[in-house]
Amino acid sequence: MIIIGEKINATLDAVKTIILNRDTKSLLDLTQKQTAAGADYIDVNIGTGVGSQADEIRSIKWAIESIQGHVATPLCIDSADPKVIAAGLETLNGKPSMINSAKAEKHSLEAVVPLAAQHDSLLIALAMDEDGIANTVDGRLPSCEKICNACQKYGIPFENLYIDPLVMPISTDINSGLVTLETIFAIKKSFPGAKTVTGLSNVSYGLPQRRRLNIAFLHMCIFAGLDAAIVDPLDQELTAAIKTAEVLAGKDRYCRRYMRAYRT
Amino acid sequence: MNTSELLEKIAFNVIQGRVEAEDDGFDPGLEGRPAVTELVTEALNQNIDPKKILMESLTESMETVGEKFEKKEYLIPDMLASAECVGVAMDLLAPHLIKAGVESKGKFVIATVKGDLHDIGKNIVAIMLKGAGYQVIDLGTDVSVDRITTTVKEKQASFLGLSALLTTTMRVMGEVVQKLKEEGIRDRVKVLVGGAPTSIEFARKIGADAYCKDAFQALEIMKK
Known part of the structure; x- marks a missing residue:
């Protein structure tokens, strides 16, 4: 399971301050902590919501220039704006990267998927289109198909594609968790080679004891075949849950990672 | 790689329990490096005496694995991983051992x-x-x-x-x-x-x- 560290996200007040103040030291610290905790990719979201597109482009360039050279862990450029993604990829200048994300909407796919092809980047794409997020598996699969078609059109191998089946709160629709799980199963079956990624924690929105729900849901997603998760790598209970679920689901040859975690 | 380096590498990977390059081992960060299959094949290509591979790389390293198991440093899956390595290596070596006229111990x-x-x-x-x-x-x-x-x-x-x-x-x-x-x-x-x-x-x-x-x-x- 690939862990994408979620902590550099400008929607969090502390991170927003770091970005607005161009606080290189704190940004680097936040990166290094996640790397040390075992993150495979570091998500970088600089969308503070207060500036223009030009401001965001300056911010992503600053963030990437601040981090690269100090940390070997590849970055995941997180923006809804293809121009910001493009600026980030150019700054990375060919280093391994991930894009977060495209939607299954026509204009999003046409703007973002070619970027992934051009920069040989891994691509996260969300199972939602012009009609929004469907609340059934059958409703989400056409979006997944649009994504896969776009990848084929622009020459991106399915191995580089991470489809986010999307997670909605069970507090508002009791079937939400099940729809995500079954969508993961369906993606694996319908688009062999394509991978899956998700953020998980939305599932517990509006309920008490969210951590318990998130961890139980993570276990189930891993059983369903989830390949990557956007999570806090510093949350040891969560990273332990990943190792526990993976060893039980037969994804950890000779229990290596599970036992190594126990030793250290 | 010279002969002794190669034999040492095979032994190391048996102890790490890595059959193929993609496998991870007992210690972290070994994924992608040549493992037992690749190294034994390489050794045979270099015409290294199969008996030497057997004695110096396989038998000796399994003794090390045994010691680690006794000390509870290794657990059952670690030992099975190493055992699989020996099994795979032996399958590669067997025809060469026969050709070299090495008799089995019984x-x-x-x-x-x-x-x-x-x-x-x-x-x-x-x-x-x-x-x-x-x-x-x-x-x-x-x-x-x-x-x-x-x-x-x-x-x-x-x-x-x-x-x-x-x-x-x-x-x-x-x-x-x-x-x-x-x-x-x-x-x-x-x-x-x-x-x-x-x-x-x-x-x-x-x-x-x-x-x-x-x-x-x-x-x-x-x-x-």
């Missing part, structure tokens, strides 16, 4: 006795013996007394290893020894017994030649 029939389906320990012993140069005939689990003694007779095996994990099935071992006597071949084969409920006293009582606490003790005893 035929070793091994089985879990009738009524018992436990095979983890038995399988480890089988692979370890293979790695040590014996020709192993593994009859599997739940094997009848007749089938065991017939195989020993037909294959003219020098050694017989019997395994049982249940107090209710261990008595079958005694029946096997008895049957060997009746068939008049008891003197031609050394009988080793093992498994959780067995002991030195038990081995003595049923007239076996040796009791092995685990796979590594089995190898020690075989050396003698």
